[in-house]
Structure formats: structure tokens, C-alpha cells
Amino acid sequence: MPYRLGLTGSIGMGKSTTAGFFAAAGLPVWDADAAVHRLYARGGAAVAPIAAVWPQAVMDGAVDRPALKTIIAADDTALSSIEAIVHPLVATDRADFLAKASADIVVFDIPLLFEKGTEVEMDATLLVTAPAALQRARVMARDGMTDAQFQTILSRQMPDVEKRARATHIIETLSMDAAGACVTALVAYIRKARNA
Ligand SMILES: CC(C)(COP(=O)(O)OP(=O)(O)OC[C@H]1O[C@@H](n2cnc3c(N)ncnc32)[C@H](O)[C@@H]1O)[C@@H](O)C(=O)NCCC(=O)NCCS
Ligand SMILES: Nc1ncnc2c1ncn2[C@@H]1O[C@H](COP(=O)(O)OP(=O)(O)OP(=O)(O)O)[C@@H](O)[C@H]1O
Incomplete structure (x- = not known):
């Protein structure tokens, strides 16, 4: 490894x-922020689970960051709920990258x-x-x-x-x-x- x-x-x-x-x-180099951007983009794995909780956070098939920020600002518990959806998906993306890497x-x-x-x-x-x-x-x-x-x-x-x-x-x-x-x-x- x-x-x-x-x-x-x-x-x-x-x-x-x-x-x-x-x-x-x-x-x-694997970039966690870039992974989140991929997950939030149209077709990304976070779009459907986020739309299920906050339909107003999804526009044109992608997660809208300003809309998420509005939700987070209005609800103290929202960020941890978003993290519960996003972080396992990020962990999978990271594991896939590591499995494919051939560098030392x-x-x-x-x-x-x-x-x-x-x-x-x-x-x-x-x-x-x-x-x-x-x-x-x-x-x-x-x-x-x-x-x-x-x-x-x-x-x-x-x-x-x-x-x-x-x-x-x-x-x-x-x-x-x-x-x-x-x-x-x-x-x-x-x-x-x-x-x-
Ligand atoms: C809150 C969101 C919508 C803000 O998006 P936006 O494009 O405006 O800002 P960006 O992502 O660049 O973050 C701005 C700053 O906040 C920090 N930050 C982002 N998410 C978190 C978090 N969950 N906890 C603490 N700090 C955070 C970043 O490190 C950065 O310094 C976005 O960061 C988000 O969806 N966060 C939840 C997913 C997450 O945990 N991402 C962190 C990488 S795994
Ligand atoms: N070694 C360095 N010498 C001079 N300036 C630097 C150096 N590293 C970063 N900077 C400057 O600091 C600023 C922030 O750098 P960078 O975007 O790499 O930070 P970051 O930690 O990735 O930020 P964020 O947490 O917001 O994603 C940029 O303007 C960049 O040009």
C-alpha cells in the first residue's frame, strides 16, 4: 500500500x-473539497439523499451551496445532518482513489x-x-x-x-x-x- x-x-x-x-x-493528490464538489454536481451521489431531506437545496439536478448555507444558518443541527450524508460518500471516494494509486x-x-x-x-x-x-x-x-x-x-x-x-x-x-x-x-x- x-x-x-x-x-x-x-x-x-x-x-x-x-x-x-x-x-x-x-x-x-486526493482533494476532499473536490470530492464534495463531485458529489454535489449533477449525477453526484449526494444529490438524491440531500434532496430527500431538503428539496429546496437541489437546483437543476445539483446541490446548490448557497441554498445549503441558508439552511445551515437557519438550523443549528443542519450541518451535522449534511455531514452524516456526505462524509461516508467522501470516505468511499477516498478509498477508491487509494485502491487505484500505484505511487509510493x-x-x-x-x-x-x-x-x-x-x-x-x-x-x-x-x-x-x-x-x-x-x-x-x-x-x-x-x-x-x-x-x-x-x-x-x-x-x-x-x-x-x-x-x-x-x-x-x-x-x-x-x-x-x-x-x-x-x-x-x-x-x-x-x-x-x-x-x-
Ligand atoms: C457548508 C457548505 C455548503 C459551504 O460551501 P462553500 O462552497 O460556501 O464553502 P467551502 O466548502 O469552501 O467551505 C468554506 C470553509 O468552511 C469549512 N467547512 C466546510 N464544511 C465544514 C464542516 N462540515 N465543518 C467545519 N468546517 C467546514 C471549509 O474547510 C472551508 O474552510 C459546504 O462546505 C458543505 O456542504 N459542507 C458540508 C460537507 C463537508 O463536511 N465538507 C467538508 C469536506 S469533507
Ligand atoms: N507558501 C506560500 N507562500 C506565499 N503565499 C502562500 C503560500 N501558500 C499559500 N499562500 C497564499 O495563501 C492563500 C491561501 O492559500 P490556499 O488557497 O492554498 O489555502 P487553503 O488552505 O487551501 O485555503 P482554504 O482552507 O480556504 O481552502 C492564497 O492567496 C495563496 O496564494
């Missing part, structure tokens, strides 16, 4: 960017890796992180992001300090060059440890 490296980090910490460095190094190391980009306990399915974890002020500046630079939205998302994620305590490896995403070099060094380290 390939070595499974779980990549995580809070919003805006640089998961997608760091996943790109692994992909550029030739490692297969595969990377799983999972925003909620520690929150949902998925780290038990990994051989090691990599946390990407940055100072809180930099994280905030990155997220607030995004279109339509408000301070209240940022605070809500942060409140649903495990604090960075707790993630640091759990992670096997940590990379600070301060510059592209430095983070890219850290990824190269980490891949070499894992290969050396595996072959030792």
Missing part, C-alpha cells in the same frame, strides 16, 4: 498551494482531517500553518468574505495551536520558495525512512 500523507490546515493556511507542490513532485506516497488534502479523526487512516500528517495575522489577511482578501463569515468558519475548525500539537510534520507557508523547498525535503525524508 502507498504511504498515506494527510495534508491539513485551517482556512487560508495554504493547503491547496502546498498540495500543488506535491503534485508537481509527481505525487498523486499519496497525499490526502483534507481540511477537517483532525476535526473528524481521519488522521487514524494516515501514516503521517502534515499541517500547513502561518501566523494568524497572515491567515486573516489572506482570507479577507477573498471576494465577498466578511469578518463575521471568517469568525464563523474559524469557530467550526480546531484551533491552529491544537493542530500543531497533533501533526507529525509542520510547514509554514510564508513564501512559495520556502514552502516548496520544505515539501521537497519532506518527500525525501519519507522516502529515506521508508527504505531504511
Whole structure:
């Protein structure tokens, strides 16, 4: 079985960017957010079970994210009900990817890796992180992001300090060059440890 490296980090910490460095190094990368997008798209496996509970959340055969957000905002229990539908489907997608992978190391980009306990399915974890002020500046630079939205998302994620305590490896995403070099060094380290 390939070595499974779980990549995580809070919003805006640089998961997608760091996943790109692994992909550029030739490692297969599975992306949890992309899996959810596939499941929500027309023909995706989450459409029918979500329509059965919230018919107003499905438009033109696909799950409509703004509609889901309206439902979540109005009902404190909705997010966990959505998760109960979506997370088993995501787990199946991830298992299919792993079964087909032929590389020595595969990377799983999972925003909620520690929150949902998925780290038990990994051989090691990599946390990407940055100072809180930099994280905030990155997220607030995004279109339509408000301070209240940022605070809500942060409140649903495990604090960075707790993630640091759990992670096997940590990379600070301060510059592209430095983070890219850290990824190269980490891949070499894992290969050396595996072959030792
Ligand atoms: C709430 C939804 C509709 C918001 O969609 P939208 O496109 O606006 O935002 P996006 O998916 O990029 O998420 C925004 C931020 O919220 C975080 N987030 C998303 N889902 C969750 C969750 N279940 N718990 C905590 N944080 C979450 C993301 O990591 C990200 O930082 C969508 O995220 C969703 O359907 N979530 C439930 C499924 C899920 O758990 N996805 C997480 C990956 S397995
Ligand atoms: N190593 C780095 N050096 C400089 N800037 C970076 C680095 N990594 C990420 N960034 C910047 O930080 C921002 C967030 O990066 P990215 O989208 O990769 O984060 P993310 O953790 O995937 O975000 P989200 O949780 O919202 O999906 C982007 O503007 C990106 O250009």
C-alpha cells in the first residue's frame, strides 16, 4: 500500500498551494473539497439523499451551496445532518482513489482531517500553518468574505495551536520558495525512512 500523507490546515493556511507542490513532485493528490464538489454536481451521489431531506437545496439536478448555507444558518443541527450524508460518500471516494494509486506516497488534502479523526487512516500528517495575522489577511482578501463569515468558519475548525500539537510534520507557508523547498525535503525524508 502507498504511504498515506494527510495534508491539513485551517482556512487560508495554504493547503491547496502546498498540495500543488506535491503534485508537481509527481505525487498523486486526493482533494476532499473536490470530492464534495463531485458529489454535489449533477449525477453526484449526494444529490438524491440531500434532496430527500431538503428539496429546496437541489437546483437543476445539483446541490446548490448557497441554498445549503441558508439552511445551515437557519438550523443549528443542519450541518451535522449534511455531514452524516456526505462524509461516508467522501470516505468511499477516498478509498477508491487509494485502491487505484500505484505511487509510493499519496497525499490526502483534507481540511477537517483532525476535526473528524481521519488522521487514524494516515501514516503521517502534515499541517500547513502561518501566523494568524497572515491567515486573516489572506482570507479577507477573498471576494465577498466578511469578518463575521471568517469568525464563523474559524469557530467550526480546531484551533491552529491544537493542530500543531497533533501533526507529525509542520510547514509554514510564508513564501512559495520556502514552502516548496520544505515539501521537497519532506518527500525525501519519507522516502529515506521508508527504505531504511
Ligand atoms: C457548508 C457548505 C455548503 C459551504 O460551501 P462553500 O462552497 O460556501 O464553502 P467551502 O466548502 O469552501 O467551505 C468554506 C470553509 O468552511 C469549512 N467547512 C466546510 N464544511 C465544514 C464542516 N462540515 N465543518 C467545519 N468546517 C467546514 C471549509 O474547510 C472551508 O474552510 C459546504 O462546505 C458543505 O456542504 N459542507 C458540508 C460537507 C463537508 O463536511 N465538507 C467538508 C469536506 S469533507
Ligand atoms: N507558501 C506560500 N507562500 C506565499 N503565499 C502562500 C503560500 N501558500 C499559500 N499562500 C497564499 O495563501 C492563500 C491561501 O492559500 P490556499 O488557497 O492554498 O489555502 P487553503 O488552505 O487551501 O485555503 P482554504 O482552507 O480556504 O481552502 C492564497 O492567496 C495563496 O496564494
